Amino acid sequence: MDANVSMLAKPAVTSWRPGLAPLGWATAAALLALLPTLVDSPAHLNLLILMLMAAQLGVAWNILGGYAGQVSFGHAAFFGIGAYASTLLGLQFGVNAWLGAALGALAAAGLSVAIGWPCFRLKGHYFAMATIAVAEIAQVLFTNWDCAGAAVGLTIPMQQQGLRVLVFASKAPYYYLALGLLLLSLAAAWAIERSRLGYYFRAIKDEPDAARSLGVSLTRYKLVALAISSALAALGGSLYAQKELYIDPGSVLHTGLSIKMALVAILGGVGTLFGPVLGAVALTGIEEGTRAAFGGSGRGTDLIVYGAIIVAIAVFQPNGVVGWWRGWRARRAARSGSPS
Amino acid sequence: MSSLLRVENLSKRFGGLVANDDISFEMDRGQIVGLIGPNGAGKTTLFNSIAGFYAPTSGAIWLGAQRISGLAPEQCARAGVGRTFQVARTFGSLSAVENVMVGALLRDRSVARARAHALALLDFVGLAAMAGRAAGTLTISEQRRLAVARALALKPQLLLMDEVMAGLNPSEVHEAVAVVLKIRAQGIACLIVEHVLEGIMPIADRIVVLDYGRKIADGPPADVARDPAVIAAYLGDEHAA
Numbered sequence: 001m002d003a004n005v006s007m008l009a010k011p012a013v014t015s016w017r018p019g020l021a022p023l024g025w026a027t028a029a030a031l032l033a034l035l036p037t038l039v040d041s042p043a044h045l046n047l048l049i050l051m052l053m054a055a056q057l058g059v060a061w062n063i064l065g066g067y068a069g070q071v072s073f074g075h076a077a078f079f080g081i082g083a084y085a086s087t088l089l090g091l092q093f094g095v096n097a098w099l100g101a102a103l104g105a106l107a108a109a110g111l112s113v114a115i116g117w118p119c120f121r122l123k124g125h126y127f128a129m130a131t132i133a134v135a136e137i138a139q140v141l142f143t144n145w146d147c148a149g150a151a152v153g154l155t156i157p158m159q160q161q162g163l164r165v166l167v168f169a170s171k172a173p174y175y176y177l178a179l180g181l182l183l184l185s186l187a188a189a190w191a192i193e194r195s196r197l198g199y200y201f202r203a204i205k206d207e208p209d210a211a212r213s214l215g216v217s218l219t220r221y222k223l224v225a226l227a228i229s230s231a232l233a234a235l236g237g238s239l240y241a242q243k244e245l246y247i248d249p250g251s252v253l254h255t256g257l258s259i260k261m262a263l264v265a266i267l268g269g270v271g272t273l274f275g276p277v278l279g280a281v282a283l284t285g286i287e288e289g290t291r292a293a294f295g296g297s298g299r300g301t302d303l304i305v306y307g308a309i310i311v312a313i314a315v316f317q318p319n320g321v322v323g324w325w326r327g328w329r330a331r332r333a334a335r336s337g338s339p340s
Numbered sequence: 341m342s343s344l345l346r347v348e349n350l351s352k353r354f355g356g357l358v359a360n361d362d363i364s365f366e367m368d369r370g371q372i373v374g375l376i377g378p379n380g381a382g383k384t385t386l387f388n389s390i391a392g393f394y395a396p397t398s399g400a401i402w403l404g405a406q407r408i409s410g411l412a413p414e415q416c417a418r419a420g421v422g423r424t425f426q427v428a429r430t431f432g433s434l435s436a437v438e439n440v441m442v443g444a445l446l447r448d449r450s451v452a453r454a455r456a457h458a459l460a461l462l463d464f465v466g467l468a469a470m471a472g473r474a475a476g477t478l479t480i481s482e483q484r485r486l487a488v489a490r491a492l493a494l495k496p497q498l499l500l501m502d503e504v505m506a507g508l509n510p511s512e513v514h515e516a517v518a519v520v521l522k523i524r525a526q527g528i529a530c531l532i533v534e535h536v537l538e539g540i541m542p543i544a545d546r547i548v549v550l551d552y553g554r555k556i557a558d559g560p561p562a563d564v565a566r567d568p569a570v571i572a573a574y575l576g577d578e579h580a581a
Binding site for chain 2: 199
């Protein structure tokens with residue numbers, strides 16, 4: 001099967017668009033579906049799950065930060081709300097994990113609108129700074145809120161297992177959940193890209209005054225972008241809680257998480273559909289690689305890597321991996337003289 | 341019968357600076373009115389008040405029966421005021437046709453129909469061949485016409501054009517003039533701020549002249565060109581007859 005794929009990939013370089021694209025997608029889908037059976041080591045499967053989860057969060061962030069151009073460094077707040085909502089609803093009221101996650105997403109969307117209303121009066125850097133403040137406040141609140149486990153955190157019991165509670169002994173089900181959530185998020189981004197919302201978001205990012213002159217209400221559509229983005233981030237938070245079965249403010253509400261969501265999208269390519277997926281694969285790989293290389297003594301190495309990546313992107317390739325890839329293809333097409 | 345745009349005793353102050361001082365004028369449907377005056381006369385301020393970007397300090401602006409002064413820009417767009425800016429403000433991450441679609445989507449939520457409408461408008465301003473191009477790669481002249489197509493996509497009753505001809509070469513001015521005449525032929529009123537007088541004088545039904553924030557003349561182009569106050573404003577007092 002692998003040989004087949006590589007044979008087909010050769011002519012694809014010149015004209016892969018018309019006939020071979022569906023085949024490529026089908027192969028990718030089959031590969032993604034079979035991956036857990038091909039990977040033996042739980043550690044490697046875990047790495048794949050982390051990549052899928054990071055990609056999903058990047059896609060969520062990208063809807064607000066990439067398409068609508070409103071950079072948030074506080075998305076951990078929405079991730080945390082999702083994690084806490086599904087966990088608390090399950091622990092306190094026996095609400096099943098699916099419903100808990102959905103309610104968490106709704107809560108995050110509602111709260112984001114309440115926060116976004118005043119924050120969107122600020123523009124650019126000032127908005128980004130306000131989002132940091134919001135996330136810090138959320139972290140302080142949950143650290144001191146006894147019903148939510150305060151600084152000790154919450155543990156999801158393993159007595160009950162299965163699809164209803166989304167607790168599993170093995171990693172494979174989480175792989176499929178993470179994959180499903182990523183596909184859902186990508187589908188949402190894809191639909192937005194092609195709809196009125198997508199055009200409005202990009203118009204607001206490019207030229208807010210011109211967008212207003214064309215009847216686009218900045219506040220309304222920024223809030224729509226924020227609500228969708230935070231709801232998806234909250235779903236990611238619920239999945240994280242189910243996978244780890246333990247959450248505390250340090251793991252689901254810390255600032256590094258917000259930065260990582262942004263970085264995944266920025267590294268891959270802001271405002272592109274698959275940019276965050278590429279960014280997540282690269283960033284998670286680097287992060288886990290440094291962790292394996294430096295071990296416990298290397299705590300914080302990933303932050304050094306984040307810093308280096310931010311500098312490198314700003315200096316060399318502001319459009320991320322996707323931007324670099326498009327530029328490379330454009331140059332290649334120009335050289336060969338036939339853009340096909 | 342009743343006028344389309346009515347500006348009543350409009351004043352706009354920025355702190356101690358009076359940018360517009362008690363300005364009144366009217367415009368009929370399908371008219372081309374040129375708004376001229378030396379730099380700093382308050383033309384763009386007046387524009388921004390009509391388009392909703394500034395709330396006037398006093399006075400009122402009416403579009404037909406609707407009072408639009410004090411409305412937000414997006415509400416003015418909805419009411420039927422389209423505008424362009426001094427710099428084109430092109431949406432750089434969109435293609436040319438998608439730029440126009442942003443305007444068209446206000447009146448029709450269907451993306452497919454908005455695209456069809458946008459393509460027709462690109463053809464109208466002579467940019468049909470550029471539809472798929474990244475909008476940021478168009479020339480300045482093309483981006484100005486793109487901005488006009490974008491504003492027309494709102495199906496406005498009144499189109500405000502801020503220096504659409506500035507910096508264009510003579511043949512480009514000619515193209516721009518042709519587009520303005522075609523717009524008027526559709527019954528859309530055009531209020532045009534312009535420094536390129538040879539572009540605006542031959543096509544305007546009326547010229548309104550501002551100087552130091554006040555209206556100093558209002559009438560047919562030929563009369564305004566002979567008006568001593570206008571000549572004084574442009575050339576200095578010693579040239580006035």
